[in-house]
Amino acid sequence: MNNDIKNRITSLTQELNQHNHSYYVLNKPTISDYAYDALMHELMKLEKEHPEFKDPDSPTQRVGSDLSNDFEQITHQYPMLSLGNTYSEGEIADFYQRVSRAIGDNIEYVCELKYDGTSISLTYENGRLKHAVTRGDGEKGDDVTANVKTIKSIPLHLKGDYPANFEIRGEIFMPLAEFIKTNQLRVAEGEAPFANARNAAAGSLKMKKSAEMAKRRLDCFLYYLLGPDLPGNLHSQNLEQARSWGFKIPEHYKICTSLPEIYTFINHWDKERHKLPFEIDGIVIKVNNIHLQNELGYTAKTPRWAISYKFKAEEARTQLLSVDYQVGRSGRITPVANLEPVQLAGTTVKRASLHNADIIAQLDLHENDWVYVEKGGEIIPKITRVEVSARHPMSAPVQFISHCPQCNTPLIRPEGEAAHLCPNDKACPPQLKGKIEHFVSRKALDIDSFGEQVVDLLFEKGLVKDVSDIYDLSYDKLIGINRVSDDEENKRLFSFKEKSTQNLLDGIAQSKNAPYANVLFGLGIKHVGATVAKTLTKEFNTIDKLSQAKLEQLTTLDDIGPKVAQSVIDYFADTDHRALVERLKAAGLNFKSEAPTQSSEKFKDQSFVISGTFSAFSRDELKKIIERNGGKNISGVSTKTSYLVAGENTGPAKLAKAEKLKVKIISESDFIELLER
Template structure:
């Protein structure tokens, strides 16, 4: 029985770790802290060592988690890109030092570096030019994100000086704190959920489909390790300084250490000072400085023996819970938020923390006036992680999740399989109505200048705009002089329309009538229809009427449209009020149809293309746009369904080989131009 329990525990740990790997590396949505993950992994490794009879070749303890996306070509790393072993205390640093000393003896020189909280990247340079930028992936192969990386201005495309003919340099792509704050402010304006931390934002940015979108994210990069067969020296830190002269952004904050005492001093210094940096770090990396000694120490199956990562514990504070508010989102989702006695945490004053959903409140066993533990760590949005039950006031009442909407009083629902509760009253619930308007006027939708949150609040309060079609009925006389009075001070106006601001808003509204159909469809706020899905649907159905009358079968036949999206579209257009609103938008002159000839009449109709390599007359994005404009379809990888591989210089050898194997026709840039013009 005991062995059965151990086997079940091992299996349970594997399943949990596999799920967390998927959340972290594939979805970029970690659901537990790094510390909790590492403790779970340590437990699994210990149990597997004690019970080898239960070993499994697919155990997560034997592999590095994967972040590979199907949207990018995969490239095999010439040198495996392994992860570092993690530690959280000085004792384990001492153990690492002892292992290194025992293996190689003598005085050891270490390099202590900051551990940047971003996403790892490997950059390959040939003859001084950047040829490939590849994510860590599963350690053996990663995604080719070269086009996106080239938008990062701190990464040189052409080196200067006496660089080797061929080498790879590795580092971390991250988002500086100021840029991260701008991104989340913009996402909030556009009705999108803010990124929880800068690491998620960096990883998500690097995988965006359009490099032009990546360029707007303000990514940065520090490079911290060089690898190759013709390196300048055999000393790691010397190579970094040499790379700095070639044009690389090499970290300033590293230190050569010769003892455990010096290492621990460096860790203690940055554990205290990290919040003064303009970017996030989550620990310190300690490396043996001599590359010959690194090679002598070698590697385990998943990490180098010559380096280790010390991770800072997430910062935690204890403060009093004052109350719990419930926010209503555009979709009707109810989010509980704890109001706290202000407390200093990770360099900022924390007054509020998310409680996420009813299950979290129940798991915490939260009571009124509880003393709660708040954690921030790498997380920008604070969260409550526990309760000091010993400090609970006598007769304190248990906090129960609300049953009715705090804004409109409607009974809440919790759809099957959902963690969140929702207000189903999407017709009169004020936050939902205002949220839909804010989404409609946002940058990715109708992009109406001067139509911010304050304007939405004012127009909604005055009864001038209750749904999006009302925007196109606004007049100069209605707007000019309109103002909102402060609830705290009746003599003070929080916002007022003057002559210029009135005209600016009306000009923005008029200009929005030229916004293309995909943006308008996205702006309608149909559940599960994001900007990419909207573009896919408009390309297939061309008009709002054809989309509104599409069947479930017709919708699911479209690439990338699953049953959930299809059913959501059908439900939206089945509502008579939604159809009436769309009629009003038509009458106002909005673009509710696209170019039908793109797919039906284009010379590339029915053909699919893979574009790879570099070209002289067009960029890759320009070639892809030409293909779509003439009814063709772009594929990310070669398959039996591919009609043509458009091959430029430095086309991936794997794509060429696969095209030849499958009999896919390989054409040059000039061949493509001939197809286009003849």
Template sequence: MNTGEKIKALREELHHHNHLYYVLDKPEISDYDFDQKLKELQKLEEAHPEFHDDNSPTLRVGGAVTKNFATVTHEHRMYSLDNSYSKEDLENWEKRIRKQVDGEVNYTCELKYDGASISLTYVKGEFKQAVTRGDGFKGDDVTNNVRTIRSVPLKLKGDYPEKFEIGGEIVLPYEGFAHLNAARVEAGEEPYANPRNTASGSLKLQDSSEVAKRPLDCLLYGLKGHKLGLKTQYESLEKARSWGFKVPDEAILAKDLSEVLKYINYWDVHRHDLPYETDGVVVKVNDLHQQEELGHTAKSPRWAMAYKFQAEQVTTHLNKITYQVGRTGAITPVANLEPVQLGGTVVKRASLHNADQIQKLDVREGDEVYVEKGGEIIPKIIGVNFKQRDPNSKPTEYITECPECGTELIRNEGEAQHYCPNFNGCPPQVIGRIQHFISRKAMDVEGLGGETVALLVNEGLIGNYADLYELKKEQILPLERMAEKSADNLIQGIENSKNIPFERVLFALGIRYVGETVAKKLANHFKNIEALEKASKEELEKIDEIGERIAESVVEFFSSEENVKNVERLKGYGLQLAISAEKLANQTVKLKGQTFVVSGVFSMPRNDLKKMIEDNAGKVSGSISSKTSYVIAGENMGPSKHAKAENLGIPIISEEDFLRMLK
């Protein structure tokens, strides 16, 4: 056996033993024997660098240093999940599913592990890249750090596809967390607060050899890619396991909702026996074709639901109620609490939501309150211990003036929150709007963060988002913690944002109630900002899914002289305030007024078909009704959908018929 063959054989042997130990928990050799083989391989690799391999088992110990983690656009967006907390929530979700898909619906149930979401890319069976979830569209490249996690396979086995991604969770087992904290305490350092945050923080350590010392684990559950040849979620879990991934064995296939609830009830009790933190169950429609039919909302897949276990609850003292002002002027009351441990973190503040909530719970300063951390990131107060209330306490009087600028607050009829109407003069609103403008889903200005925005406003260098485009390097260099390179990056980031497409610029403007989906709809309908500015409330309400509240908000935004002036300035600086000529060239009004239901499997990805409908002014609907113009039928179209279309007299056309229609 020559040297190259010996190195290859040793690597394969070590990959095999690594998988047996860290994934299957069935070691065949001792730790000593494994270490001896690893040392032998290290010596051979050092003597023969021509046989270097990024995925060699010797690189598990780390050593690469990453100063700045590159931002990577996800090829397949990482969505968040909708949460449910009761049997009724799941039943309502199932009703919505049955309206949209045909035939029997089965479910996979998987435990929801509490860790850091990750997406791994494999090409030709080799580990290529690891990217954090980030905002779902973009994340950080943490490949060097994830390569040190022993349960992440560096080379796959079996009939894996040419290229695919797999999503999962980086977790820190309780035992490893305890050992890590024991070592920190012994070294005189502060112990870490909880496993989840420690796992997440580990991924961003600059030295991968430090990550290698942490007993991180990687549990995987979601395959993504084109033409993977899989039919169900459960099959995809079994396939991933056979290729070498650590897929939790607790996942089951449930034939109906009663089996789903049985699974939930079992793990609500037995989750404490698991080696990892888990806070619920993820229920998914098992059939991948049905998943595709159901699609996604702007934030979440319609085919999955996270059932959250009952939240932990504690009592503590409410010291003071303060008030925060958001970017839209909305006032949020906040309870400042005596610090208390809750769900692995120290809680000092909790949301009180609005004046009605304070009145409903009769919450007062000085009360002993019950605090819960459910599906929300910010804990909330859910009740008061009236037995311990001071008899001299007085009901909370909600503020009448803005705590930041002193302007009298308003509360619109039918709305729960109070607002500060000082749109252009209230500092938190000004700062919040600019922070929204530069955020990832909006203008995505690299090199500029929320704290720097606040600094720029407080230093009087900017007063609105249009001012960003007049900033000069010499103005920002004197700012605190602003080095030459940082200043260059900030100015370049602002310049690059001029290429962001119209619908995202529209979202960035911060018009109340105009989120990502609405901004896209408005951009596609009006094509440019001038047409949108001139639109009346009645015109806006005629657009599909644009209601009275959104229409009023858009009209109100453009009735402000200050807003119109800022939009004109943005236009002058070269921002994209119209759909590009290239995109317009692919758009027509051929399908205007027509509604399509897309059902079945097609030669092109279903989303491409839907985009073609929308690009030609048509509407895509998930369910057949008397308002449906055409059903585009692919292979495996459900029989009940077919029958419903025929009963309603709706034309059923093929993919080829549709393409001819466009020509």
């Protein structure tokens, strides 16, 4: 009897999984809704009566759970970087030429639609979905596996000949028909409608109860494969293989070998996009060859082998009411236009950035002008032009301010820069608060419960004037203090109660375990981003060594130019900065990292460029061997390069440059011989 039940559960599971694939991935239903529901109800009943036979990837998981999800964070095995955006054919041509200069001509590109949803990374082990993670900050994201399992176009179990471990990335989106239906339902229930389908998808994915998310019929296209054992060396080939495993891979992509072909694809979908049952906001262009992608590599934020073209944004006409001036963490003054509210791309726009004094002058902006606004990249509103014919004849030009709106210090404009700055970095309130907000942010000290509102409150009460004061906070100082938010539309009281007080203190205590690179980034040294901080802490494994570094020592490091180097030197030349570091040391923060284990000094004072693919080692393994033997890895061939280690598919541009500069080019076997001498 039990065997019969087990076999029936297995049969129903397989049948329903096949129907789901036919309906949601292939768009070819093979059964009526009524018959499908009958099979589903039978399976649910059997699983409830005999849970011991339930498959962990049963199609009944698609309905979700009524239990609340607390999203934990997972570190991405491969960073989820954003793509660089372009808005003109000229910028596409620049990208095309950069790639050609780096790796040669006759390159294949894959042009794809840019889906307007929310990014997701899916990890599969032995054919089963292990976890689904949002982009987050690119290094780690939220584990939304329970919610993603309710999306029926995402397979829980694969078919065919798939790798044992891999990651596949894509975009979760809400189809337009479902978006309309969802908003109609929200309005009927007295809730505010979603502004656009992208917001609807992102909001749904973070719902606390997966059963509620399951009611919103989200969909997902997958478009990039990652892992140590990919089926092929072409991105397009990997897409088709992934399709055979059961993934919903987009149909609308094209392999192009020339700029005119890329332009044709862009222009076609700029016209045809409105006929699609989902929203797109541009085109993505990727180098097809995976080896060449690795050769081109990455910047700190974006891959060099891919770029996105954004379609022209929607535009709206409205009237300028006034101009405010915001002060940033670095003292940068940003003018912001206050506008008569206007609908644009599904949202109400009230403010728009004017960037700097030059932009105001170029627009010839006058008081009360009628202006046209668009969303730059469809995210940040900006004024693009003025309707001069509608201007009042007595209207005065908008004059950029001469003094800081917060501390009244005369502004400066450094030579060669577009922005005006407030130089009062040690007393201007927005700059002081901005430094604290940066210090506690996720990529720096990542202090839980320390948001902008808390910074405002503690600064206002005089409890935190600089970042070292954070470590003097105590339960008695915090409990009971409160403030009302300045948000005119949503005034609310924030108060430190027992739980919020303890949460903040726990977060502060935990921050003392943050890596040295995070602490250095948190100091907010000009031009020292998260990637540069990692480079500096790798070379100077204590803050004392870094504070004494000379210009020539700093500029020999990969990705550290004279501007960054001088900024580091200037920071530590300031007695207040040195005193701040000492207070943070006394508080117990981590200002050192373990020096890399060195097995020899065989490669001392030698620098290597690794290019191409290898049989005995991976690129990362080669780099570690070089470092363990006292050598240095650099990204580009220059007069400072000792060796170019050239594997298969080494970029022709690197080879040519090495030959021109008479840099020694060695193979993998040459490198091994060099190592064993």
